[in-house]
Amino acid sequence: MASAVDPNAFRETMDVLMEMSRLLNTGLDMESLSICVRLCEQGINPEALCSVIKELRRASDTLKASENSAS
Amino acid sequence: MAGLDQKSPNVLLQSLCCRIIGKSEAEVAHQFQYAVRVIGSNYAPTIERDEFLVSEKIKKEFLKQRREADAALFSELHRKLQTQGVLKHRWSILYLLLSLCEDPRKPSRGANYGALFAQALPRDAHSTPFYCTRPQSLSLSHPERTGLAQNSNSMGTSGIGSIGVYSLNGPTPQALLAGHQAAGESLRQPLGSRLAWNLPSSAPTSRGPVVPTGPSARATHRHRRDGDAEIGEAALVRDILYVFQGIDGKFIKMCSQANCYKIDDKAPVSKSLRDTSSRLAELGWLHNKVRKYTDSRSLDRAFGLVGQSFCASLHQELKEYYRLLSVLHSQLQLEDDQGVNVGTECNLTLRRLLVWTYDPRVRLKTLAALVDYCQGRKGGELASAVHAYGKTGDPYMRALIQHILGLVSHPILNFLFRWIYDGELEDTYHEFFVASDPTVKTDRLWHDKYTLRKSMIPSFITMDQANKVLLIGKSINFLHQVCHDRTPPGRIAPASESTDSPKDAAELFTDLQGAFEGKIDAAYFETSKYLLDVLNRNYQLLEHVQAMRRYLLLGQGDFIRHLMDLLKPELVRPATTLYQHNLTGILETAVRATNAQFDSPEILKRLDVRLLEVSPGDTGWDVFSLDYHVDGPIATVFTRDCMSHYLRVFNFLWRAKRMEYILTDIWKGQMCNAKLLKSMPELSGVLHQCHILASEMVHFIHQMQYYITFEVLECSWDELWNKVQQAQDLDHIIAAHEVFLNTVISRCLLDTNNRSLLNQLRAIFDQIIEFQSAQDALYRSGLEELQLRLQFEEKKKQRQGEGEWGVTAAQEAEENKRVQEFQETVPKMRSQLRILTHFYQGSVQQFLVLLMNSTDESLQFLSFRLDFNEHYKARDPRLRASLGGSRGRRSSYI
Numbered sequence: 001m002a003s004a005v006d007p008n009a010f011r012e013t014m015d016v017l018m019e020m021s022r023l024l025n026t027g028l029d030m031e032s033l034s035i036c037v038r039l040c041e042q043g044i045n046p047e048a049l050c051s052v053i054k055e056l057r058r059a060s061d062t063l064k065a066s067e068n069s070a071s
Numbered sequence: 072m073a074g075l076d077q078k079s080p081n082v083l084l085q086s087l088c089c090r091i092i093g094k095s096e097a098e099v100a101h102q103f104q105y106a107v108r109v110i111g112s113n114y115a116p117t118i119e120r121d122e123f124l125v126s127e128k129i130k131k132e133f134l135k136q137r138r139e140a141d142a143a144l145f146s147e148l149h150r151k152l153q154t155q156g157v158l159k160h161r162w163s164i165l166y167l168l169l170s171l172c173e174d175p176r177k178p179s180r181g182a183n184y185g186a187l188f189a190q191a192l193p194r195d196a197h198s199t200p201f202y203c204t205r206p207q208s209l210s211l212s213h214p215e216r217t218g219l220a221q222n223s224n225s226m227g228t229s230g231i232g233s234i235g236v237y238s239l240n241g242p243t244p245q246a247l248l249a250g251h252q253a254a255g256e257s258l259r260q261p262l263g264s265r266l267a268w269n270l271p272s273s274a275p276t277s278r279g280p281v282v283p284t285g286p287s288a289r290a291t292h293r294h295r296r297d298g299d300a301e302i303g304e305a306a307l308v309r310d311i312l313y314v315f316q317g318i319d320g321k322f323i324k325m326c327s328q329a330n331c332y333k334i335d336d337k338a339p340v341s342k343s344l345r346d347t348s349s350r351l352a353e354l355g356w357l358h359n360k361v362r363k364y365t366d367s368r369s370l371d372r373a374f375g376l377v378g379q380s381f382c383a384s385l386h387q388e389l390k391e392y393y394r395l396l397s398v399l400h401s402q403l404q405l406e407d408d409q410g411v412n413v414g415t416e417c418n419l420t421l422r423r424l425l426v427w428t429y430d431p432r433v434r435l436k437t438l439a440a441l442v443d444y445c446q447g448r449k450g451g452e453l454a455s456a457v458h459a460y461g462k463t464g465d466p467y468m469r470a471l472i473q474h475i476l477g478l479v480s481h482p483i484l485n486f487l488f489r490w491i492y493d494g495e496l497e498d499t500y501h502e503f504f505v506a507s508d509p510t511v512k513t514d515r516l517w518h519d520k521y522t523l524r525k526s527m528i529p530s531f532i533t534m535d536q537a538n539k540v541l542l543i544g545k546s547i548n549f550l551h552q553v554c555h556d557r558t559p560p561g562r563i564a565p566a567s568e569s570t571d572s573p574k575d576a577a578e579l580f581t582d583l584q585g586a587f588e589g590k591i592d593a594a595y596f597e598t599s600k601y602l603l604d605v606l607n608r609n610y611q612l613l614e615h616v617q618a619m620r621r622y623l624l625l626g627q628g629d630f631i632r633h634l635m636d637l638l639k640p641e642l643v644r645p646a647t648t649l650y651q652h653n654l655t656g657i658l659e660t661a662v663r664a665t666n667a668q669f670d671s672p673e674i675l676k677r678l679d680v681r682l683l684e685v686s687p688g689d690t691g692w693d694v695f696s697l698d699y700h701v702d703g704p705i706a707t708v709f710t711r712d713c714m715s716h717y718l719r720v721f722n723f724l725w726r727a728k729r730m731e732y733i734l735t736d737i738w739k740g741q742m743c744n745a746k747l748l749k750s751m752p753e754l755s756g757v758l759h760q761c762h763i764l765a766s767e768m769v770h771f772i773h774q775m776q777y778y779i780t781f782e783v784l785e786c787s788w789d790e791l792w793n794k795v796q797q798a799q800d801l802d803h804i805i806a807a808h809e810v811f812l813n814t815v816i817s818r819c820l821l822d823t824n825n826r827s828l829l830n831q832l833r834a835i836f837d838q839i840i841e842f843q844s845a846q847d848a849l850y851r852s853g854l855e856e857l858q859l860r861l862q863f864e865e866k867k868k869q870r871q872g873e874g875e876w877g878v879t880a881a882q883e884a885e886e887n888k889r890v891q892e893f894q895e896t897v898p899k900m901r902s903q904l905r906i907l908t909h910f911y912q913g914s915v916q917q918f919l920v921l922l923m924n925s926t927d928e929s930l931q932f933l934s935f936r937l938d939f940n941e942h943y944k945a946r947d948p949r950l951r952a953s954l955g956g957s958r959g960r961r962s963s964y965i
Contacts (some may be wrong), residue, residue, distance in 0.1 A: 009155055013152065016148050020145060020152075021168055023141050023145055024171070026168055026171035028771070031090055032369060035084075040167060041248055043160065044110055044223060046166040048109050050167055050171060052106045053091065054171075054472050056092060061092055
C-alpha cells in the first residue's frame with residue numbers, strides 16, 4: 001500500500017498534519033500522530049481511536065497523580 | 072517512523088499506549104487490552120465519511136474560538152494535504168484531530184469529566200440490562216447503536232429504567248471519578264479492567280463532538296446560587312427520588328384535592344425549582360396509577376389469565392423503572408459519602424433528572440393511559456384494548472405495546488391452539504371468544520353448545536377467522552362426542568410444534584399475520600374435510616339426504632303409487648279406527664313390491680308410518696303421514712325443526728297426489744260407465760256435465776303437479792345437491808339444506824305469506840272430493856236404475872217365454888212410476904252438479920286472482936298455465952282486470 005510512496009512526500013504530509021494538530025491543540029506529539037495516521041490508514045474508526053486516546057491520557061494523569069502523592 | 076509500513080493495528084496500538092502513558096509495554100497491558108476492546112467493538116464508524124464536512128467543522132470550530140487567522144491557515148494546510156495524495160483516509164485523520172481538539176482558553180481536561188459523564192448518562196439510558204445478561208454480545212451491538220432502543224425491546228426487555236445497567240455493571244461513573252480524585256484507594260483495583268467495564272457504555276458519547284461544559288452543568292451553577300437561601304436543590308432531589316416511588320417526601324407531598332404531587336405553597340422555593348420538581352413529580356403520579364392497578368388486579372383470581380399476564384407485563388415494566396430508581400439512589404448515596412469533595416458538576420440535579428427520566432416518563436405515560444383504557448376489561452377485550460394502543464406512529468411506543476401485547480395475547484393463543492388442535496376449552500374465567508354451554512345435550516351440540524363471545528374477540532382476529540376457529544373446535548368435539556370417532560385429534564390436523572413460546576405468539580400477531588391465518592385455515596380445511604368424510608363414510612349423510620327426497624318428498628313414484636293403492640281401503644275409514652301396526656305392515660308390503668326394496672336396509676329401517684293428531688271427522692287420508700327416523704350425527708342436519716317441515720311438505724304433496732289419484736279414479740269410472748249408461752238418454756246431459764267438470768279438474772291438477780314437481784322440487788333439489796357436493800364444512804351443508812327446505816315450503820304455499828292461496832287450494836281439493844262423491848252417487852243411482860230396468864225386461868221376456876202376458880197393467884204402471892221417479896231425480900242431480908261446478912269455478916277463479924297478485928314469478932307463470940286459453944278470464948271481471956293488466960305489464964317488459 002503505502003510502502004511505494006516516496007519518503008519525502010510522506011514526511012511533507014506528516015509535517016502538514018503536525019501543523020494542523022498544533023493548530024487544533026490536540027496535544028499529540030509527532031510519534032503519536034504518526035501511529036494514529038497509520039491506524040487511520042488501516043481503516044480504524046477514528047471515533048473509537050479518539051476515545052482510546054482520551055482514556056489513555058486520563059489513565060496516565062491518574063498514574064502521575066498517584067506517583068506524586070506516593071513520593 | 073520511516074514510512075507507512077504494514078504493522079498490525081495491535082502493534083501500533085501498543086506503541087501508542089506506551090507513548091501516551093510513558094511506561095513500558097508490560098506496565099500498560101491493561102490499558103492496551105482496553106484499547107483493543109474499544110477499537111474492536113467500534114469497528115464501523117457511525118459518522119459520515121465526508122472529508123469536506125469534517126474540514127468545514129474544523130473551520131467552524133476555529134471561528135467559534137475567534138481564531139480566523141488559524142482557520143485560514145488550516146484551509147491552506149488542508150489544500151496542501153489534498154494535493155499530496157499520500158493518505159487514503161484523510162477524513163479519518165481529520166476527524167481524529169477535530170475530536171482531540173481543545174479550546175486553549177478553556178481550563179484543562181480534568182474538570183471536564185463530570186460534564187462528560189453528565190452527557191453520557193442519559194445517552195446510555197439505552198444500555199439496557201440486556202448488556203449485563205449477555206456481555207459477549209457487547210462488541211456486536213455497538214455498531215448498531217442507532218437502533219438500540221428498538222433492539223433492546225425486541226430482545227425481550229422493554230427497559231424502562233434502562234440506566235439500570237450501572238447498578239449491575241460495577242462501579243458507577245461516580246466511582247470512576249472517585250478513583251480519579253481519591254486515587255490511593257482505586258489504585259488497588261486493576262485500572263484497565265475498570266476502564267473496560269465502564270467505558271464500553273460511555274464510548275458511544277464520542278460519536279458527537281464533545282462539548283466541554285454542558286449547558287445543563289452551567290444551568291446548575293445558576294440554580295445553586297438561586298436556591299441558597301431557600302430549600303436546597305439537593306433536598307428536593309432527595310424528595311423527588313421518594314416521590315418517584317409514590318412516597319411523600321419532606322417538601323413534595325401528594326395533594327389530594329389537585330390529585331398531584333406538589334411542593335407546599337408556603338415553602339421557600341424558587342419558581343424554577345418548583346416548576347421543575349412538579350414536572351418531575353408527574354412520574355410519581357403515573358407510577359402510583361399503574362401500581363394501583365396491578366395491586367388491585369393481581370390478587371383478583373377472577374380477573375383471568377389474560378388479565379394476569381397483563382399485570383405481569385406491567386410489573387416487568389415497573390421493575391425496569393425501579394432499577395432506574397435504585398441507580399439514582401445509589402448515586403445519591405455516593406454523593407453523600409463523598410460529601411463536599413465531589414465537584415459540583417457531578418451532582419444529581421433536578422434538570423439532569425428531568426433529562427434522564429424523559430424516556431421512562433413517556434413509557435409510564437403510555438402505561439397509565441393503557442391502564443385507564445383497560446379498566447374493567449378482561450380476556451379478549453383486554454387484548455383488543457392493548458392492540459388498539461399499538462396503532463401509533465411512535466416506534467418506541469409501538470415496540471412497548473407490541474411487547475405487552477405479546478404477553479397479553481399469549482394465554483389467548485394458548486386457548487386458541489388447544490381449541491383448534493385438541494378441541495379442548497379450559498377457559499375458567501370466560502376470557503376466550505368461544506363459549507360453551509354445559510347444559511346443552513349432545514343432540515344439539517352442533518347448533519347450540521358453542522357460541523362466539525363477540526366482545527371477547529381480540530381486534531387482531533377478524534370475525535371470519537373467529538368463526539373458523541369456532542367451527543374447527545366444534546367439529547373436533549362433534550367428532551368425539553356425537554360421531555364417537557376415536558381418532559386422536561393430532562391426526563386430524565397435525566399441529567405445528569412451534570406454537571407455544573410467547574415470542575412466537577407475538578410474532579404471529581405482528582409480522583406473520585399471514586402465517587397465523589394460514590395456520591387457522593389449514594386446521595379448518597383439514598378438520599372440516601375429515602368431519603365430512605366421517606359423516607359420509609360412516610354415517611351415509613348423502614344417502615340420507617337422497618332418501619328424504621325419495622320418500623318424504625315423493626321422489627320414488629312407483630313406491631308412492633303402490634302405497635296409495637294399498638292404503639286406499641284403509642284410509643277412507645275414520646281416522647280413529649286406524650292402527651299404526653296395520654299401516655306399518657302395508658308400508659312394508661309396498662316396499663317389498665317396488666324398487667324401494669333395493670335401497671340399503673339402513674335407510675329402509677328408518678322409514679315408518681306416523682299418524683298425526685286426530686280431530687273429529689277426520690278420515691285416514693287426513694292423518695296419515697310417512698316418517699323417517701333420524702338420530703346420531705345425521706340428526707344434526709335433520710333437526711327436529713327440519714323434520715316437522717318435511718312432514719308438512721309431505722302432507723301437502725300427499726294431498727296433491729291424492730287429488731291426482733282421485734281424478735284418475737273418476738276418469739276410470741267415466742270410461743267404464745259411459746257405455747253402460749248410453750241406454751239411458753235422460754242421463755246424457757248430466758254425464759256430459761260431469762265430463763266437462765272432470766276434465767277441468769284434471770287440467771288444474773296436472774298443472775299443479777307439474778309446478779310442484781318440476782318448478783319446486785327438482786329445481787331446489789338440484790341447487791341443494793350442487794351445494795352439498797361443494798360444501799367445505801358441515802355448516803355449509805346445514806345451511807344449504809335449510810335453504811332447500813325453506814324454498815320448498817314457501818313455493819308449496821306452506822308459509823304464512825301464502826296462507827290464503829293454500830286455503831283456496833284446499834277448497835279446490837275439497838270440491839274435487841265432493842265431486843267424486845257426487846259422481847259416485849250419480850253412477851250408483853244410474854246403475855241401479857239400469858239394473859232394475861234390465862231386470863224388468865228380463866222378467867218380461869221370461870214370462871213371455873212361459874206363455875203369459877209380458878206385463879200386467881199394474882206392473883207396467885209400477886215400472887213407469889219408478890222410471891218417472893228416477894227421471895225426476897235427474898234434474899236434481901243436474902242442479903247439484905251445476906252448484907258444484909259453480910263453486911269449483913269460483914274457487915279456481917279466486918285462486919287465480921290470488922296467484923296473479925303474488926310476487927313470486929313462478930306462481931304467476933303457474934296462473935298463465937292454469938288459464939292458458941283465458942277460459943276463466945272471460946268469466947271473471949276481476950281476472951280480466953288483473954290478468955290483462957299484468958299481461959300488459961309483462962309484454963311491456965319483453
